[in-house]
Amino acid sequence: MAGGITIALDAMGGDLGCEAVVKGAGIARIRQPDVHYEFHGDEAQLKPLLETDDALAAVSTIHHTDVAVSMDDKPSQALRAGRRVSSMWLAIDAVREGRAQAAVSCGNTGALTVMSRMILKTMPGIERPAIAAIWPTMRGESIVLDVGANVVAEQKNLVNFAIMGEAMARTALGQLKPSVGLLNIGAEEMKGNEEIKGAAQFLREADLNFDFHGFVEGDDISKGTVDVVVTDGFTGNVALKTAEGTARLIADYLSNAMRRSLASRIGYLLARGAFNVLRQRMDPSKVNGGVFLGLNGVVVKSHGSATAEGIAAALDLAIDMARNDIIKKIAADLERVHGARTETAAAEASAIPQTAETGTE
Amino acid sequence: MAGGITIALDAMGGDLGCEAVVKGAGIARIRQPDVHYEFHGDEAQLKPLLETDDALAAVSTIHHTDVAVSMDDKPSQALRAGRRVSSMWLAIDAVREGRAQAAVSCGNTGALTVMSRMILKTMPGIERPAIAAIWPTMRGESIVLDVGANVVAEQKNLVNFAIMGEAMARTALGQLKPSVGLLNIGAEEMKGNEEIKGAAQFLREADLNFDFHGFVEGDDISKGTVDVVVTDGFTGNVALKTAEGTARLIADYLSNAMRRSLASRIGYLLARGAFNVLRQRMDPSKVNGGVFLGLNGVVVKSHGSATAEGIAAALDLAIDMARNDIIKKIAADLERVHGARTETAAAEASAIPQTAETGTE
Structure with missing residues (x-):
């Protein structure tokens, strides 16, 4: 001990x-x-x-x-x-x-x-802690935060979520220089709200030891476009639960489709091992949960x-x-990004x- | 003609x-x-x-x-x-x-x-139009709006989205008395933001010819808990694209899992018909698109x-x-819910x- x-x-x-x-x-x-x-x-x-x-x-x-x-x-x-x-x-x-x-x-x-x-x-x-989730993607795993600690997030909260998320990506995913994206929508010319645009501008100009990718959209989460997806707790929670619901819907479709014909029933029996692998990767009770950052x-x-x-x-x-020691890593990165303003803060955090x-x- | x-x-x-x-x-x-x-x-x-x-x-x-x-x-x-x-x-x-x-x-x-x-x-x-999407669910189809016409939505916008959505559910889904839910998160005691809470209170007290269910969460969309899910265009767009991304991720997992063993490959061939059914239900290029309401x-x-x-x-x-004649239905329901305030408006709309x-x- x-x-x-x-x-x-x-x-x-x-x-x-x-x-x-x-x-x-x-x-x-x-x-x-x-x-x-x-x-x-x-x-x-x-x-x-x-x-x-x-x-x-x-x-x-x-x-x-x-x-x-x-x-x-x-x-x-x-x-x-x-x-x-x-x-x-x-x-x-x-x-x-x-x-x-x-x-x-x-x-x-x-x-x-x-x-x-x-x-x-x-x-x-x-000012606001965040809950980070580890999300399975086509390229492995990504971190999404906040998935529900707060209902709203201001510009500075989003910037700090980015810092906390990249620190977690370095420890939990072993990424040396994680890429970070801000979740946004692509449908309008003037994309996103003021908080997101402000956070993006801040991160583009800041001295970072991670790669700020810019904006990503909802389908980029599962694609694994970036290692860390930053959003407010409302949007993040809806996205997480929508993804869980979609996975269950597809499992439901699949099991119905498999019962349609004798051939597909035999096929299912032969492919059972593959389905079990899929079920394990999709089962939320078998993956690790959220992290409070x-x-x-x-x-x-x-x-x-x-x-x-x-x-x-x-x-x-x-x-x-x-x-x-993720807490120390976060403190050091907060200091780096926000500069002298949080110098004492970082010292206290360690x-x-x-x-x-x-x-x- | x-x-x-x-x-x-x-x-x-x-x-x-x-x-x-x-x-x-x-x-x-x-x-x-x-x-x-x-x-x-x-x-x-x-x-x-x-x-x-x-x-x-x-x-x-x-x-x-x-x-x-x-x-x-x-x-x-x-x-x-x-x-x-x-x-x-x-x-x-x-x-x-x-x-x-x-x-x-x-x-x-x-x-x-x-x-x-x-x-x-x-x-x-x-004041703000909305884009409505038809979403496949475990119980058939639901309508989700707004999926991207606006970045933010105030209380009155959400109320009007509910009215436009239920009118669409009556015409497009053939529901006689559609149920409507407001998309929210369940993680905090004081759920949601002021706009959502205000819209919920308004709808609870209004004279409706649809069933206001209250709040729903992200996984309720695919469950088909309600016929119409109301949210702002930012959250709705992220939810829609996250669901599309999740469907593609699972298809990717499945095709990898199926290639794992000879038995699962034979199983796949036998179950091909079932997979084609699944692919058709999941393929966004084969479903109908968004409706501007x-x-x-x-x-x-x-x-x-x-x-x-x-x-x-x-x-x-x-x-x-x-x-x-969905436009007339929406106008009539706006009048019913908002009362005399939009009486002239409804007349003009027809x-x-x-x-x-x-x-x-």
């Missing part, structure tokens, strides 16, 4: 309960054996589960609480005093205390958003219906970002989280 | 040229034999094409022009004096003159948007790369909307187009 990475897990937030969380950690442990896991949840449930995996138990601790944030809780309910001993709160608080380097939860997104922001505060120079600590949101493999993927991502109280609420 | 429907076709706008347009009209004519077609384009090209289809030639006229709006023209270029004799301009102008009941083009969307608005003007009471006349935009079948589908839609100069520019 000394010098190593500790991940705090909210073991009670997901639809599938403690079991999926413990099994997910078991999978992640095989791939990353030097990480410590802090499970926040009901000891009576967690202990017997950990007893089935000695290797995981050896690198784990249980922090008991029987208070859970439910999927139906409104964010305001989640912030009530009684929830401050919930598994979600305690996992995030372990990051604030510096005991863990990242928190992972598959709980209620709204509650996780407001709790993370309240506990960890935004980084100096960041712009806070004084790493919080990864796994899909609410995440299976053990989904949770393991979210853990991989959290470990990756903690190991690469200090330990609990002293960084200057973040805008 | 007397008392019948005439459709004006921009025969030069699409990627596939006159041939696809004439063949598309040939397909539509078989389904709707009592419609007259006005082809606007190069007579030297159109005449020999029409000579190959006597039945179509018998219900068609050619209006010669050799000026075309190119796919690369900016909207401002398209409005220059020289373009006012273009095939696109003349087709729309036939609607203004009352000679045609609808115009169909597979040309440049931006040019078509500004030209349609300049020639036909917006309906009284409508809120103008004093019907304009249908077919996909730029539309094949003859795609153009035939766009013609079916245009004929349907002209026959059902007058002949060229006198309706009161539309807001």
